[in-house]
Amino acid sequence: MTVPPLPDTMPPVSREAAGVLPSGIGELVAYGVERPGLIPLWVGEGDRPTPAFIGEAAQRALRDGATFYTRMLGIPALREALAEYVSRLYGDPVGPERFFVTVGGMHAFHTAIRIAAEPGDEVVLPTPTWSNFFGAVAMQGARPVPVPMQFDATDGWSLDIARIAAAITPRTRAIVLNTPANPTGWVATRADLEAVLTIARRHRLWIVADEIYGRFCFDPAHAELGRAPSIRDVWQPEDRDRVLFVQTFSKNWAMTGWRVGWLEGPASIGRIVDGLVLYGTSGVATFLQHAAVTAIREGESLIAEQVAQARAGRAIVCDALRAVPGVELPAPPGAFYAFPRVPAEPEDICLAKRIVDEANVGLAPGSAFGPGGEGFLRLCFARSAADLTEAMRRMVPVLTPR
Amino acid sequence: MTVPPLPDTMPPVSREAAGVLPSGIGELVAYGVERPGLIPLWVGEGDRPTPAFIGEAAQRALRDGATFYTRMLGIPALREALAEYVSRLYGDPVGPERFFVTVGGMHAFHTAIRIAAEPGDEVVLPTPTWSNFFGAVAMQGARPVPVPMQFDATDGWSLDIARIAAAITPRTRAIVLNTPANPTGWVATRADLEAVLTIARRHRLWIVADEIYGRFCFDPAHAELGRAPSIRDVWQPEDRDRVLFVQTFSKNWAMTGWRVGWLEGPASIGRIVDGLVLYGTSGVATFLQHAAVTAIREGESLIAEQVAQARAGRAIVCDALRAVPGVELPAPPGAFYAFPRVPAEPEDICLAKRIVDEANVGLAPGSAFGPGGEGFLRLCFARSAADLTEAMRRMVPVLTPR
Numbered sequence: 001m002t003v004p005p006l007p008d009t010m011p012p013v014s015r016e017a018a019g020v021l022p023s024g025i026g027e028l029v030a031y032g033v034e035r036p037g038l039i040p041l042w043v044g045e046g047d048r049p050t051p052a053f054i055g056e057a058a059q060r061a062l063r064d065g066a067t068f069y070t071r072m073l074g075i076p077a078l079r080e081a082l083a084e085y086v087s088r089l090y091g092d093p094v095g096p097e098r099f100f101v102t103v104g105g106m107h108a109f110h111t112a113i114r115i116a117a118e119p120g121d122e123v124v125l126p127t128p129t130w131s132n133f134f135g136a137v138a139m140q141g142a143r144p145v146p147v148p149m150q151f152d153a154t155d156g157w158s159l160d161i162a163r164i165a166a167a168i169t170p171r172t173r174a175i176v177l178n179t180p181a182n183p184t185g186w187v188a189t190r191a192d193l194e195a196v197l198t199i200a201r202r203h204r205l206w207i208v209a210d211e212i213y214g215r216f217c218f219d220p221a222h223a224e225l226g227r228a229p230s231i232r233d234v235w236q237p238e239d240r241d242r243v244l245f246v247q248t249f250s251k252n253w254a255m256t257g258w259r260v261g262w263l264e265g266p267a268s269i270g271r272i273v274d275g276l277v278l279y280g281t282s283g284v285a286t287f288l289q290h291a292a293v294t295a296i297r298e299g300e301s302l303i304a305e306q307v308a309q310a311r312a313g314r315a316i317v318c319d320a321l322r323a324v325p326g327v328e329l330p331a332p333p334g335a336f337y338a339f340p341r342v343p344a345e346p347e348d349i350c351l352a353k354r355i356v357d358e359a360n361v362g363l364a365p366g367s368a369f370g371p372g373g374e375g376f377l378r379l380c381f382a383r384s385a386a387d388l389t390e391a392m393r394r395m396v397p398v399l400t401p402r
Numbered sequence: 403m404t405v406p407p408l409p410d411t412m413p414p415v416s417r418e419a420a421g422v423l424p425s426g427i428g429e430l431v432a433y434g435v436e437r438p439g440l441i442p443l444w445v446g447e448g449d450r451p452t453p454a455f456i457g458e459a460a461q462r463a464l465r466d467g468a469t470f471y472t473r474m475l476g477i478p479a480l481r482e483a484l485a486e487y488v489s490r491l492y493g494d495p496v497g498p499e500r501f502f503v504t505v506g507g508m509h510a511f512h513t514a515i516r517i518a519a520e521p522g523d524e525v526v527l528p529t530p531t532w533s534n535f536f537g538a539v540a541m542q543g544a545r546p547v548p549v550p551m552q553f554d555a556t557d558g559w560s561l562d563i564a565r566i567a568a569a570i571t572p573r574t575r576a577i578v579l580n581t582p583a584n585p586t587g588w589v590a591t592r593a594d595l596e597a598v599l600t601i602a603r604r605h606r607l608w609i610v611a612d613e614i615y616g617r618f619c620f621d622p623a624h625a626e627l628g629r630a631p632s633i634r635d636v637w638q639p640e641d642r643d644r645v646l647f648v649q650t651f652s653k654n655w656a657m658t659g660w661r662v663g664w665l666e667g668p669a670s671i672g673r674i675v676d677g678l679v680l681y682g683t684s685g686v687a688t689f690l691q692h693a694a695v696t697a698i699r700e701g702e703s704l705i706a707e708q709v710a711q712a713r714a715g716r717a718i719v720c721d722a723l724r725a726v727p728g729v730e731l732p733a734p735p736g737a738f739y740a741f742p743r744v745p746a747e748p749e750d751i752c753l754a755k756r757i758v759d760e761a762n763v764g765l766a767p768g769s770a771f772g773p774g775g776e777g778f779l780r781l782c783f784a785r786s787a788a789d790l791t792e793a794m795r796r797m798v799p800v801l802t803p804r
Contacts, residue, residue, distance in 0.1 A: 006670050006671070007668070007670055009640045009643040009644070010643045010644065010668060010671075011518070011575065011576075011602075011606045011607055011608045011644050012516055012575065012606070013518075013671070013674065014516065014517060014518065014519055014520040014521055014523075016516065016520065017516055017517045017674050017677075017678060018674065020674055020677030020678055020681070021677065021681075022673075022677065023677075023680060025673070026680075042766045043471060045470060045471055049467035049469045049470070050464075050467075050469035052465075055461075055464040055465065055469070058460075058464065059457075059461045059464065062452075062457040062460065062461065063457065065451035065452075066659065067451045067452035067457070067656070067657065067658070067659045067660065068447060068451070068658055068659045069445060069447055069659055070657045070659055080504070103505055103661075103683040103684075104683065104684050106680075106681065106682070106683060106684040107682065107683045107684070110681060110682050110683075114416065114418065114419050115413075115415055115416060115419045116413070116416065117416055118417055118418065119521055119543070121416075132680065132681055132684075135562075135677065135680065135681040136682075138682040139677070139678065139681045139682070173413065173414065173416075174413075199677055200413075202416070205413055206413045206670050214486065226426055230459070238411045241409055241411040241412045242411070242412065242413050254469070255469065256469070256470055256471045257468065257470045257471055257472055257687055257688050257689070258469065258686050258687050259505075259683065259684060259685065259686065266409070266412060268409060268412070269412075269415070270447045271406070271424075272415065272419050272420065272422055275422030275423065275424065275425075275537065275541070276419060276422055278425060278428070278508075278534065278537065279422070279423075279508065279512060279534055279537040279538040279541045280508070280509065280512050280513075280538075280541070280682075281505040281506065281508060281509045281661065281683060282505075282506055282508040282509070282534075282661060283661065284661065285661050285690070286659050286660070289485050333782075398408040
């Protein structure tokens with residue numbers, strides 16, 4: 001994208017702001033968003049508005065006058081609900097003092113990076129990964145260090161622990177571990193999680209753990225737990241002081257637009273998070289937090305429906321795309337994205353634009369997700385079977401060799 | 403406040419995060435917030451919940467399914483409503499492309515500082531001023547440079563332009579200009595505004611203009627306009643590229659807890675703000691923005707009521723406090739705070755705590771507002787006459803020499 005220069009009359013703009021990275025997904029959205037009838041599979045959200053029971057909880061709190069300044073770390077009722085949810089889901093008793101409410105998962109990640117890294121520090125990112133991670137690290141003046149994962153057309157993606165270890169320098173402050181992963185659908189094994197913890201212990205690093213797709217796990221081995229393996233499954237007591245979990249209400253509870261998430265970490269950083277929130281955003285509206293409490297307490301059947309829809313969507317998309325000659329798509333074990341490798345020509349951004357033009361379907365180009373993503377496309381299958389079937393009907397001909 | 407050390411098992415915390423400033427107001431709130439019957443005048447908010455017509459607009463948007471990811475710069479309807487509001491109020495036609503929706507005024511200020519200053523840069527703050535300004539500048543790794551204003555027991559506060567000019571160094575990037583001012587109630591004259599603009603032009607500085615109390619102006623000379631003098635009244639066309647306005651729905655529309663505000667600046671920084679929002683918070687919930695549109699379009703009578711209540715509260719508080727021997731309180735020409743100078747002993751923080759203990763009234767200590775604020779107390783008079791009358795009845799004896 002070409003960027004217009006800033007006018008000479010303007011005072012200098014800070015390097016971090018002037019150099020803020022463009023979003024590779026945003027480029028495609030800008031290209032196609034106005035097309036009538038386009039099926040948008042480019043961003044990570046479903047087609048279902050937030051269910052009424054959650055909205056009604058916000059309305060009740062609004063009517064009750066919960067419209068005054070709020071607590072920087074979140075209202076006690078929500079911090080307690082989060083602690084109970086996490087304790088139950090992971091069989092790992094944790095208290096509310098570890099939970100800090102944020103403006104969505106993005107703000108949780110931003111806050112985690114602010115805690116972990118100073119300008120000039122390095123943050124290791126296994127790639128391909130969510131493009132916003134690069135932008136948020138760079139915005140802090142820190143350096144994202146991509147470490148490509150390995151792709152196998154049959155076995156899918158895997159983490160190369162030796163490459164992670166080799167990427168650590170004296171400036172490294174954190175490793176971002178996203179499992180199940182966006183965009184690849186990769187799910188870390190216990191061995192992966194233990195290996196990353198070992199590196200973090202050895203070098204005194206933070207682990208920024210993004211397990212927001214944890215409920216979206218299609219491996220029958222994990223079905224009984226209702227979640228993917230977590231770093232909690234393998235950590236030692238002292239590791240509780242080195243992991244910052246970034247989380248969100250967006251995916252599980254169909255609340256992408258609410259901008260409510262949370263950071264979980266050692267209670268001793270509460271004072272720091274309090275200040276970072278106070279001077280950054282001054283908290284999350286109390287009435288939205290009451291709705292989040294209701295989402296957690298009454299939302300398990302909603303999550304089950306969302307996971308079932310994603311499972312059905314995954315089958316539709318995988319069946320259609322794996323039948324196209326030249327397309328490689330090992331079935332993703334987690335999250336709600338398909339990330340097919342497509343023929344090398346044209347490059348992925350051009351191909352995604354062609355799919356907008358010729359199929360009226362919106363996908364994200366793999367190169368937006370960093371090294372190792374080139375030549376792939378991402379599409380979100382957390383959507384109705386009808387939409388996904390129609391999207392496949394339209395786009396398969398564009399992908400099929402002529 | 404003593405801060406517990408971080409455990410040794412924890413990886414290093416960034417200097418900016420570890421050094422995040424405590425809030426001097428927060429210390430008092432923590433001291434007294436649990437007291438039954440306490441009248442809280444320590445923070446800048448009224449006692450009125452958000453009126454129903456605004457909450458109902460949010461509820462309608464929620465029911466209409468406005469729960470998906472939103473635009474980083476704000477929904478077009480809100481940006482247009484903001485442009486119309488500002489154009490009308492200031493007689494200064496501006497377009498929606500200058501308006502960027504933020505998570506309250508705090509996030510607008512944070513974003514403005516991010517644009518203006520890099521780590522090590524300096525930001526000039528006339529003081530006493532809102533304590534969060536110090537925290538937000540320091541959180542960016544930049545240095546707040548306080549420049550005390552002058553206090554006269556009869557004429558009130560005034561800006562010392564020569565001191566501002568003398569504080570400029572090669573590292574200065576911005577001057578924060580808050581008028582009407584928190585906590586002093588000072589209102590800039592046209593001459594003040596022109597003088598600050600002249601300094602900004604000469605040194606190529608940003609002006610971060612906080613005019614959020616602009617509607618709260620008690621000087622009969624400005625009553626007809628319905629607002630205080632603004633930097634817009636004196637700026638030249640090219641100055642539009644050097645002023646960043648930080649604004650909020652909190653005060654005018656009784657929406658402190660909603661966390662909706664806006665940044666106004668040159669349209670050419672739109673790309674930058676888009677990225678800063680994307681990687682920081684990812685926007686403000688669409689349904690909250692629809693409510694903000696309703697607040698602007700239908701809220702003028704609400705603002706008139708709020709200003710009338712503040713005017714009445716100002717009279718109650720000034721009459722009571724000015725009668726106390728040793729208290730100096732020139733009537734504040736704007737905003738909604740009284741900032742009396744109290745006898746030097748005990749120091750202001752101890753006195754504020756004593757007022758909590760003996761009068762069950764919550765005030766903010768003047769030293770929280772930076773150099774020049776020591777020996778003053780701040781109280782918010784945007785509150786019912788009954789509460790303020792009772793608060794004065796209780797606290798005047800504590801202030802009266804024994």
